[in-house]
């Protein structure tokens with residue numbers, strides 16, 4: 001079952017092509033990470049999914065409906081936390097939470113109280129006097145206090161302190177247990193690693209990778225350092241090897257996931273005395289995808 | 298001096314961002330007295346024509362309330378009388394709005410913080426805004442002086458006019474500077490600043506109408522007429538307004554150094570932890586956002602209406618010096634007829650004020666969208682149509698509330714003077730609400746602009762200014778009838794309610810319905826723009 005399915009989405013603002021054939025599939029009940037460099041089109045995609053913008057081409061479906069045509073009905077079943085939270089200066093945080101909940105079709109007062117407590121948020125302050133992090137908490141509590149099917153969160157933890165970030169992760173994990181679907185756009189890789197079942201990485205308005213983190217790791221390079229008995233200088237004929245350095249019997253290189261087996265077989269023929277291998281860190285994985293010169297798949 | 302570091306960079310920034318705005322204000326405000334004087338040269342070429350005009354309006358309290366007293370019989374003096382007060386109000390408006398736009402609005406948007414971390418001193422923004430506005434005022438004054446002198450008017454008077462305009466802009470720039478420090482938001486600051494301007498206008502009008510000189514001297518707008526350009530200039534009045542501008546400016550700086558960035562001098566109180574049961578739905582939200590502005594504008598209109606109603610009894614004296622005319626008039630319907638004309642005129646002035654309220658209220662849509670708060674509401678199950686309607690409701694009905702209030706208050710105060718409260722309330726109410734279709738054309742045009750071209754909503758203000766000029770100057774400048782007819786207000790400005798025929802009203806209402814419908818269908822179709 002798919003909660004969000006987007007294919008070949010195109011959206012231009014004047015001469016800027018914000019989306020250029022974007023694909024995104026989020027299954028029901030999963031927490032889906034939505035990643036990409038600044039300006040790659042994450043917020044634009046989310047705004048199309050919310051019916052705030054209309055795509056130039058491509059199709060989008062959300063909870064089985066059309067985001068533009070069926071906006072009102074769909075919005076009863078989802079909650080949204082924008083990246084830039086802007087509150088009414090003269091309304092208190094508590095008023096905003098209640099109001100947005102009611103506009104959506106109701107909220108769970110007990111859950112609201114619990115969330116206010118967990119996020120340590122004072123609901124009596126006026127909108128203009130909240131700090132950035134606290135404005136974000138107001139939007140989070142407003143979204144999480146309604147029991148909706150889908151949560152769309154656009155960089156929701158940008159202003160949260162580490163304590164609140166930890167609380168946020170716990171809350172999202174509980175939402176996952178309650179079988180809610182979450183689309184989470186984020187630049188915090190540890191958060192993505194801790195929370196997301198699957199991720200989609202986009203760049204320049206196009207999806208360049210999508211899958212579980214394990215799958216994505218699989219797509220990238222492992223670095224190997226080894227000491228062998230034989231002469232390792234022949235290794236360079238292997239395909240899929242990068243940054244090969246040979247120093248007498250010591251050798252170090254990076255190898256693409258699909259060539260790892262062949263490289264190891266070759267090494268063991270040379271007689272391995274010691275071997276250290278590093279799986280790719282998440283940072284390496286993303287940096288590789290975010291950089292301009294990385295191949296597009 | 299560290300506090301002023303970066304002022305020149307900010308100055309350049311403001312000039313770059315606001316050059317279109319500044320140029321429009323300067324040309325419009327310098328143009329108005331020059332074209333008026335030019336028209337008067339033709340219209341009142343002879344001494345006889347001028348003394349007739351003065352005999353009719355010169356000492357009439359009702360018209361003194363509207364325009365101020367006539368101090369002399371030259372073309373220059375008549376120009377000052379006809380357009381000086383309106384010009385001063387517009388100059389004050391320009392000063393207040395531009396200063397707040399470049400101080401409190403910038404701070405509220407967070408852009409100031411971005412600059413604050415660089416080499417910009419804490420007084421630089423206020424200084425840059427004041428300098429820009431005063432320079433604009435100076436330019437307007439200079440253009441007026443040169444323009445009037447070039448028309449052949451006496452140079453001393455032209456200089457007095459220009460200098461008076463310049464100092465008026467300085468006073469209200471400082472008022473804007475204070476308002477920007479007092480409150481937390483640009484909207485509230487504009488409320489305080491424009492409120493002060495309104496108070497100055499009402500004090501001047503009351504002082505001139507009731508011939509209480511002290512009241513007129515309390516008002517910076519009164520100082521302009523009391524400077525008496527073209528009627529034996531009292532130059533020392535310039536000293537007074539300069540001193541007051543400097544004093545008010547000093548207060549603004551004092552307040553600015555006492556408060557934190559982003560905060561106001563007035564403290565923010567805590568709010569309720571939960572929303573009241575009634576705060577559900579877009580209309581309740583719009584009411585919450587609009588109510589204080591509706592109250593403020595209503596109080597202002599009510600005060601102005603009370604003043605007009607009070608002086609209306611004196612209208613009959615217009616032809617006091619001309620018994621033959623008075624007889625003819627009595628045959629035509631007597632004083633009622635005269636007060637009808639008067640109320641139709643004042644109703645037109647109040648309608649422009651209500652029109653300004655209505656535009657401002659409709660543009661709340663734009664502010665909510667730009668501030669990304671519309672996005673929060675439209676991501677809930679609120680439809681675009683309901684959200685838009687919630688704010689337009691206040692734009693349309695708010696204007697109606699004001700015109701009803703204006704009619705009732707003018708009628709009651711006038712009725713009290715002639716012992717016929719109930720009768721006069723009903724009569725003046727009719728004259729007043731007949732303006733509504735014209736006001737609503739402005740509201741609907743604003744809505745249509747918002748739906749079709751949200752970046753061009755400033756055109757709504759240009760329309761209001763255009764209608765004001767057509768109404769106030771169209772006759773004097775002998776604009777062709779088709780041009781005058783472009784203003785919706787020209788179709789409802791007939792002197793008695795019974796004279797209004799249904800056709801123009803129906804046409805105006807048709808335009809209102811068409812434009813409003815257009816605004817909804819356009820807004821449903823377009824992208825929500827980010828800030």
Ligand SMILES: Nc1ncnc2c1ncn2[C@@H]1O[C@H](COP(=O)(O)OP(=O)(O)OP(=O)(O)O)[C@@H](O)[C@H]1O
Nearest residue numbers: 013016018037038039040041042043044045826827
């Ligand atoms: N209303 C708009 N008008 C013009 N250009 C826009 C508009 N909205 C977005 N863009 C452009 O579209 C591109 C994608 O922007 P978007 O906000 O979707 O990026 P993002 O992935 O959310 O970035 P970030 O990680 O910084 O939040 C950018 O180049 C941006 O400048």
Ligand SMILES: [Mg+2]
Nearest residue numbers: 042043083154
């Ligand atoms: Mg974004």
